[in-house]
Amino acid sequence: MGHPTDDPSRSRDDPPTSSSLSLHTLEDTTDLPPPYTDEPELAPAQPTPHSTASHFTRPLILIDSAYHLPGAAEIRPEDKRAATTSSILSRDAETLYRAIRRQMKLPPRPILSVRGTHSESSNDGKKKQNNTVTDFQFQLDLAETMLTGWEAGQGDGIANWFTAYVNKDNDEMLAYRGGRLRSRAHTPKSAKYGAIALEDDSDARLIGADAEAGSESLSAVDREHHVLKHIDADLKMWCERYCQDPTPVKSFTLHRHLKAFNKKTFTNALETHIRDLNYRGSVTFDQFSAHGSVTVYSPHWINRLRLNRFVWWTVVILQLWIITWPIIWLMEKRYEVASTQWNAALESDVTTGLRNCYAQGRDESQLAAFWAPAVKQAAWTRRQGDCALLTRIDAERVQGLTTEQLLGLRENESAAEIERRERVNRGEGGFVDGIIGLARGVSEIHQDYRLRMGWGGSS
Numbered sequence: 001m002g003h004p005t006d007d008p009s010r011s012r013d014d015p016p017t018s019s020s021l022s023l024h025t026l027e028d029t030t031d032l033p034p035p036y037t038d039e040p041e042l043a044p045a046q047p048t049p050h051s052t053a054s055h056f057t058r059p060l061i062l063i064d065s066a067y068h069l070p071g072a073a074e075i076r077p078e079d080k081r082a083a084t085t086s087s088i089l090s091r092d093a094e095t096l097y098r099a100i101r102r103q104m105k106l107p108p109r110p111i112l113s114v115r116g117t118h119s120e121s122s123n124d125g126k127k128k129q130n131n132t133v134t135d136f137q138f139q140l141d142l143a144e145t146m147l148t149g150w151e152a153g154q155g156d157g158i159a160n161w162f163t164a165y166v167n168k169d170n171d172e173m174l175a176y177r178g179g180r181l182r183s184r185a186h187t188p189k190s191a192k193y194g195a196i197a198l199e200d201d202s203d204a205r206l207i208g209a210d211a212e213a214g215s216e217s218l219s220a221v222d223r224e225h226h227v228l229k230h231i232d233a234d235l236k237m238w239c240e241r242y243c244q245d246p247t248p249v250k251s252f253t254l255h256r257h258l259k260a261f262n263k264k265t266f267t268n269a270l271e272t273h274i275r276d277l278n279y280r281g282s283v284t285f286d287q288f289s290a291h292g293s294v295t296v297y298s299p300h301w302i303n304r305l306r307l308n309r310f311v312w313w314t315v316v317i318l319q320l321w322i323i324t325w326p327i328i329w330l331m332e333k334r335y336e337v338a339s340t341q342w343n344a345a346l347e348s349d350v351t352t353g354l355r356n357c358y359a360q361g362r363d364e365s366q367l368a369a370f371w372a373p374a375v376k377q378a379a380w381t382r383r384q385g386d387c388a389l390l391t392r393i394d395a396e397r398v399q400g401l402t403t404e405q406l407l408g409l410r411e412n413e414s415a416a417e418i419e420r421r422e423r424v425n426r427g428e429g430g431f432v433d434g435i436i437g438l439a440r441g442v443s444e445i446h447q448d449y450r451l452r453m454g455w456g457g458s459s
Helices: 093-103 208-212 220-244 263-275 301-306 309-317 321-331 364-380 392-397 403-407 415-425 431-453
Strands: 019-022 081-084 109-123 128-141 162-166 176-179 250-259 282-290 293-297 333-343
Touching (some): 093 293, 128 364, 162 220, 220 250, 220 333, 263 282, 263 364, 301 321, 309 321, 364 403
Parallel strands (some): 081 293
Antiparallel strands (some): 019 162, 109 128, 109 282, 162 333, 176 333, 250 293
16 A cells, blocks of 8 residues: 655654644543444454554444534535535534534545446347446455554554644645635634634634644643644634634545555555456456545525435536526635544664555455455446445455355255255155256256356457
8 A cells, every 4th residue: 555645854853733633642522422333243354464553453334424514404425515505503612613623533434336347239220239238346444454543442543544634824735724725724704713712612712823822832642632732723713713603515525545545556455356256358447435524514594405306417417507607606605624644554764663554454455355256246237226335344244165065056045945956866856846957957957167268258
């Protein structure tokens, strides 16, 4: 895998230009349940030779409902973003702060779409036509098998798999700070902000870049707590500014980023496993990050319409976006000052002695080998349509099975089938046993022929 991109112009000893912290310091102060559930029946993940983690605990299950926002529609695992027009989140800064802070602890959901197709030609006597036939189409939810850090108390203490960022005043970084365009400083519509005192935090007085003052003289541990204190204060400050902004059309967005994952290596290894089935069609892969962003919109009728799928498609099909999008751009004030970065891997670092380390103890090739049995079974059974999303549980359920067992060939016989064969061998089989045996024999011949001669080829 690759490595997280850092700003080369920034020294390790310099204070950050925006508030940032690793996950194991971002403690959850809410009373809500954690975004995962325990799985006592699953075995712990095993470390690879490349990893330096002192221990690997079994991953937990991400709860889809944890990504839900107040006032939002039901969220699906493959949704690219979550959005809501809840009025309380646009008027109550404390409620907004708690909602965004909790969402910052949840990772993006890397989804890999796998599609196999072949073309068939037909001739109706007048002209020759080529039709594309889909053999299989399913998706892999990779989050639980390649990311870590979202499980409370499960960090390995060495690798920083997660980092949160919140922009500060005068940090010289371009960001949407309550305007139509990116800017390097916040400019209120009325008077400039002075020191902002927040509830339950009498020490959180934010005056531009002074929030990081004195951090250079602190130790590494103290500096981390220092940054933690001010990232909370900065986030509260932006929530206050958003809720106090009188603009009717506005939005507050949290972005989630995935880093250090080599898609090409992973997909090349997966395609090799699919070709082991003697599949001769075309295999394509498409990756995107589900839940890549969280947006809170003000409860204005324009925002409500833009979240309506029927209205959205109507605007696109009729090309009304030529008129509507410029209007929205002129009216909307955007706050995009918070983001999180989730690392699938960390490369070697001479200064810390850290060797190549992977979030779940698997590099891309090993991750592909882990998913291979489930992918083979899904491709062979031509899985597509509803219920075509494979999760970590689906992959673990078929670990250790042979190819014949995965594909449902002769080695995978049920107890009832074994008993039927024994009755036939003893001469006690009836008419129904003969019909079942004939049907099963034809099916086995077809499956063997398909595996040996190939399938999915264009014609």
